[in-house]
Amino acid sequence: GAGVSQSPSNKVTEKGKDVELRCDPISGHTALYWYRQSLGQGLEFLIYFQGNSAPDKSGLPSDRFSAERTGGSVSTLTIQRTQQEDSAVYLCASSLELLVGEQYFGPGTRLTVT
Amino acid sequence: GDSVTQMEGPVTLSEEAFLTINCTYTATGYPSLFWYVQYPGEGLQLLLKATKADDKGSNKGFEATYRKETTSFHLEKGSVQVSDSAVYFCAQHGSSNTGKLIFGQGTTLQVKP
Numbered sequence: 001g002a003g004v005s006q007s008p009s010n011k012v013t014e015k016g017k018d019v020e021l022r023c024d025p026i027s028g029h030t031a032l033y034w035y036r037q038s039l040g041q042g043l044e045f046l047i048y049f050q051g052n053s054a055p056d057k058s059g060l061p062s063d064r065f066s067a068e069r070t071g072g073s074v075s076t077l078t079i080q081r082t083q084q085e086d087s088a089v090y091l092c093a094s095s096l097e098l099l100v101g102e103q104y105f106g107p108g109t110r111l112t113v114t
Numbered sequence: 115g116d117s118v119t120q121m122e123g124p125v126t127l128s129e130e131a132f133l134t135i136n137c138t139y140t141a142t143g144y145p146s147l148f149w150y151v152q153y154p155g156e157g158l159q160l161l162l163k164a165t166k167a168d169d170k171g172s173n174k175g176f177e178a179t180y181r182k183e184t185t186s187f188h189l190e191k192g193s194v195q196v197s198d199s200a201v202y203f204c205a206q207h208g209s210s211n212t213g214k215l216i217f218g219q220g221t222t223l224q225v226k227p
Contacts, residue, residue: 031213043203043217056212091158098213105150105158 002026004106006092012112013082021077021109025094032075033095033103034067038088049075050098061086082113116141116208120218127194127225135189135221137178137204145206147171147180147187148215152201161189161202194225 005024013019025032034046046059049069060066064083069075079086089110093103121136139147149161149171162171167182176191187204204218 033214035215042219043215045214045216048212048214056210059214093158095213099207099211102160102163103213103215104160107157 004092004094004104006090006106006109008109009107010110010112012114015084015113016081018078018080019082019111021079021090021111023075023077023092023094023106025073025075025092026104027073029094029096029104030072031095031098031100032069033093034075034077035091035093036061036088037091037108041088043091046077048098079111082111084113087111087113116145116206116210116216118204118206118216118218120202120204120221122219122221124222124224127223129196129225129227130193131225133189133191133194133198133223135202135204135223137187137189137218139185139187139204139206141185141206142209144182145209147178148205148207149176149178149187149189150203150205150217152203152220154200158203194223196225196227199223199225 007022032049037043052069064080067077089108091108093105095101095103117140146165148163150158151161162173164171164180170179178189201220201222203220205215208216
């Protein structure tokens with residue numbers, strides 16, 4: 001079956017603009033995770049969803065970052081007023097349930113803020 | 115807090131050489147441990163995992179044993195191939211029961227023919 005998909009694959013934006021990153025998890029996976037991969041910080045966890053609920057948002061780097069999930073499926077990570085330090089690859093993963101089963105990762109969205 | 119430390123790379127080996135990539139962790143409990151691999155131009159893939167002490171995870175000739183006494187999960191392969199060239203990440207489930215993975219910094223492996 002289809003894996004985790006993310007769009008766009010690449011996004012170049014000007015500093016100060018808002019961006020939306022989309023993740024389509026594997027069908028039937030109730031848990032969804034966002035990570036960020038950057039040269040300076042490695043792979044860092046941002047937020048997780050169990051169903052449509054995100055119980056802990058403390059991993060988001062600043063209040064310019066927000067995320068939502070609807071219908072227990074698609075998730076959107078929004079970055080407002082982008083800064084150059086937001087440049088990174090944003091990865092989405094899903095698993096059957098929280099703490100159950102492997103986390104399957106999508107190909108990522110490479111965000112470049114100019 | 116929970117963390118993962120893995121040896122810095124890059125690691126350069128000749129084909130058929132023995133590979134070890136060291137990984138140690140700190141955690142308040144006994145987390146599940148993972149090795150992920152990222153091949154050039156591809157996404158992260160789970161390579162192997164172990165969920166409790168003394169478990170050995172294995173896949174594609176790679177092995178790692180969960181050592182509680184040394185808080186380690188070293189990755190080994192007896193004979194590497196050029197196709198094993200990739201970035202390898204050690205990871206643990208944090209103790210927060212959120213399912214979040216805590217990753218090491220990654221080790222780049224380059225295998226030369």
